[in-house]
Amino acid sequence: MNDSTIxxxxxxxxxxxxxxxxxxxxxxxxxxxxxxxRDAEDIYMSIRNNGVNVSRATVYRTIDVLVxxxxxxxxxxxxxxxxxxxxxxxxxxxxxxxxxxGKIIExxxxxxxxxxxxxxxxxxxxxxxxIHQLFVKPLKK
Amino acid sequence: MNDSTIxxxxxxxxxxxxxxxxxxxxxxxxxxxxxxxRDAEDIYMSIRNNGVNVSRATVYRTIDVLVxxxxxxxxxxxxxxxxxxxxxxxxxxxxxxxxxxGKIIExxxxxxxxxxxxxxxxxxxxxxxxIHQLFVKPLKK
DNA sequence: CCCTTTTTGAGACTGAGTCTCATTCGGATA
DNA sequence: TATCCGAATGAGACTCAGTCTCAAAAAGGG
Ligand SMILES: [Mn+2]
Ligand SMILES: [Mn+2]
Ligand SMILES: [Zn+2]
Ligand SMILES: [Zn+2]
Numbered sequence: 402m403n404d405s406t407i408x409x410x411x412x413x414x415x416x417x418x419x420x421x422x423x424x425x426x427x428x429x430x431x432x433x434x435x436x437x438x439r440d441a442e443d444i445y446m447s448i449r450n451n452g453v454n455v456s457r458a459t460v461y462r463t464i465d466v467l468v469x470x471x472x473x474x475x476x477x478x479x480x481x482x483x484x485x486x487x488x489x490x491x492x493x494x495x496x497x498x499x500x501x502x503g504k505i506i507e508x509x510x511x512x513x514x515x516x517x518x519x520x521x522x523x524x525x526x527x528x529x530x531x532i533h534q535l536f537v538k539p540l541k542k
Numbered sequence: 543m544n545d546s547t548i549x550x551x552x553x554x555x556x557x558x559x560x561x562x563x564x565x566x567x568x569x570x571x572x573x574x575x576x577x578x579x580r581d582a583e584d585i586y587m588s589i590r591n592n593g594v595n596v597s598r599a600t601v602y603r604t605i606d607v608l609v610x611x612x613x614x615x616x617x618x619x620x621x622x623x624x625x626x627x628x629x630x631x632x633x634x635x636x637x638x639x640x641x642x643x644g645k646i647i648e649x650x651x652x653x654x655x656x657x658x659x660x661x662x663x664x665x666x667x668x669x670x671x672x673i674h675q676l677f678v679k680p681l682k683k
Numbered sequence: 684c685c686c687t688t689t690t691t692g693a694g695a696c697t698g699a700g701t702c703t704c705a706t707t708c709g710g711a712t713a
Numbered sequence: 714t715a716t717c718c719g720a721a722t723g724a725g726a727c728t729c730a731g732t733c734t735c736a737a738a739a740a741g742g743g
Contacts (some may be wrong), residue, residue, distance in 0.1 A: 420689060420740055441730080456692040461731065477618065479673075481700090482730065497662060500670055508665065513657050517676055520649055521638060526678035529641055532620070533674050535658055537667035561709055561720060582699080597723040602700065622731090623699065 406433060406489075413470045427453040428463040432473055438484040438496075438505050478505070478534070495533040508535075547574060547630070554611045568594040569604035573614055574628045579637075579646050581623040619646070619675070636674040
């Protein structure tokens with residue numbers, strides 16, 4: 402939607418040797434304009450409801466490009482469908498999922514992040530990426 | 543294989559109102575006798591190769607019971623198949639997966655565990671369970 | 684505008700896991 | 714130990730997220 406993001410997107414497509422199409426832009430717009438954690442079917446349906454004709458295949462193909470280029474993060478809440486969220490230059494965060502309401506809360510903890518790198522190194526490895534999800538329930542009060 | 547585990551297994555079946563069958567025992571044996579992180583198809587094939595006729599449906603159904611009763615832990619390495627490992631009264635641990643070799647390394651860090659509970663509580667929640675996986679690659683030397 | 688190459692969409696396909704239901708089995712009872 | 718009945722099983726149909734195919738459409742450099 403904003404100019405600099407579109408330019409950034411076009412550059413990525415160029416770098417990947419891919420053409421700029423309205424379907425690809427529509428997928429990126431749809432993900433970018435929401436701060437939610439949505440699944441592919443949901444993204445697909447929204448684009449169609451917005452009047453852009455796109456296929457599921459194109460949605461999945463475009464998401465792959467976005468994920469590869471770190472514009473979108475793929476996450477698994479454990480319900481069998483992958484979910485996606487935009488990464489608009491914002492810092493890393495992990496997720497807390499309420500097992501009662503399904504609500505997703507984002508969190509970031511420096512100490513936790515550092516500790517992970519330390520653990521990997523202690524074992525002779527370098528941390529590439531990580532999956533960290535806390536399944537929680539509201540405290541009784 | 544050992545008596546106390548079999549008794550424990552029988553008690554769980556009783557508690558769940560389920561009958562003791564050789565298929566169910568075979569599934570538990572197969573998982574119990576390996577310290578690996580195996581998928582359902584692999585467990586299914588091994589049981590059959592050991593000469594016990596069992597169906598995929600029964601393997602999946604039995605695994606569900608074992609997971610529910612915390613005798614088996616279900617984990618997702620991100621390859622589309624769930625993996626299972628026995629929980630023989632041993633302490634909790636998380637996993638490091640080498641992105642180059644696929645090797646799975648287990649680790650446990652008290653500080654990390656405490657931190658997670660603290661984070662949940664700070665947000666008004668109680669930690670129920672968590673998924674934590676470090677994707678790593680060998681340090682260049 | 685032309686031409687070549689890439690992209691697209693419809694729907695076939697895949698594969699892990701679930702469900703169905705006729706048949707078999709466990710185990711309580713006598 | 715034989716009878717009986719509800720529970721368990723197995724074969725395979727089914728589901729559903731995601732992938733693949735390929736003919737038709739669109740991009741975009743010249
Ligand atoms: Mn998030
Ligand atoms: Mn393990
Ligand atoms: Zn993190
Ligand atoms: Zn842990």
